Amino acid sequence: MKMKKxxxxxxxxxVILVAACKKxxxxxxxxxxxxxxxxxxxxxxxxVQLAGATGLAILAGSAVTNTGATNITGDLGLxxxxxxxxxxxGILNGTLHINDNIANQAKLDLTSAxxxxxxxxxxxxxxxxGNIGGLTLTPGLYKSxxxxxxxxxxxxxxxxxxxxxxxxxxxxxxxxxxSGRKVILSGGALASNIFWxxxxxxxxxxxxxxxxxxxxxxxxxxxxxxxxxxxxxARTGAVVMAGNTIVNQ
Numbered sequence: 001m002k003m004k005k006x007x008x009x010x011x012x013x014x015v016i017l018v019a020a021c022k023k024x025x026x027x028x029x030x031x032x033x034x035x036x037x038x039x040x041x042x043x044x045x046x047x048v049q050l051a052g053a054t055g056l057a058i059l060a061g062s063a064v065t066n067t068g069a070t071n072i073t074g075d076l077g078l079x080x081x082x083x084x085x086x087x088x089x090g091i092l093n094g095t096l097h098i099n100d101n102i103a104n105q106a107k108l109d110l111t112s113a114x115x116x117x118x119x120x121x122x123x124x125x126x127x128x129x130g131n132i133g134g135l136t137l138t139p140g141l142y143k144s145x146x147x148x149x150x151x152x153x154x155x156x157x158x159x160x161x162x163x164x165x166x167x168x169x170x171x172x173x174x175x176x177x178x179s180g181r182k183v184i185l186s187g188g189a190l191a192s193n194i195f196w197x198x199x200x201x202x203x204x205x206x207x208x209x210x211x212x213x214x215x216x217x218x219x220x221x222x223x224x225x226x227x228x229x230x231x232x233x234a235r236t237g238a239v240v241m242a243g244n245t246i247v248n249q
Contacts, residue, residue, distance in 0.1 A: 074248025
């Protein structure tokens with residue numbers, strides 16, 4: 001029976017709750033479709049200030065490309081690249097900024113916001129790893145030392161009735177949401193208060209539904225039909241779209 005339990009633990013995605021002092025480590029697992037509710041953090045995180053990047057739904061460093069009937073609500077910026085393609089057939093319900101004062105300032109402000117999010121710490125920070133699908137996260141600061149994926153069940157962000165609650169997720173490598181997976185907001189959570197700091201690139205699979213501001217060091221890719229309520233902000237790479245709906249929130 002003990003051997004069977006050990007084998008099950010090895011193959012099931014885990015979440016490790018780690019206090020800054022590294023005491024009292026607790027491992028929780030997901031079995032079947034049963035969600036894991038992460039304990040409340042006591043440290044209240046301030047919002048990440050986007051300043052000049054606030055009004056942009058899309059911001060890229062090298063290029064913006066689109067195929068299909070993408071619909072963007074919010075401005076689109078590119079700095080320092082010059083290539084924006086696919087509009088039309090894509091529809092931009094906002095203003096296009098290519099290497100103008102707004103795009104250039106937005107890139108500077110994105111860098112500041114990214115560094116702010118990446119540098120946050122607290123005594124009750126929660127460490128995540130691997131697949132976080134099926135989990136429920138409450139407000140606070142989360143950290144992964146490798147890639148994160150939403151690939152087995154949907155992810156719920158629960159503000160516990162506080163519409164001002166802030167979620168900051170620090171990711172040391174890539175972020176992936178696989179086809180059809182969703183980020184679900186509950187308890188008054190708002191997409192405008194969710195910040196994903198991605199040290200590499202982010203990919204959103206076919207028909208996936210994502211929430212929050214994604215600040216990626218490299219590229220951001222949306223597969224066919226993926227949707228985002230928030231912002232896709234890439235510091236150095238491209239933003240690639242394919243028949244998506246992206247609404248700045």
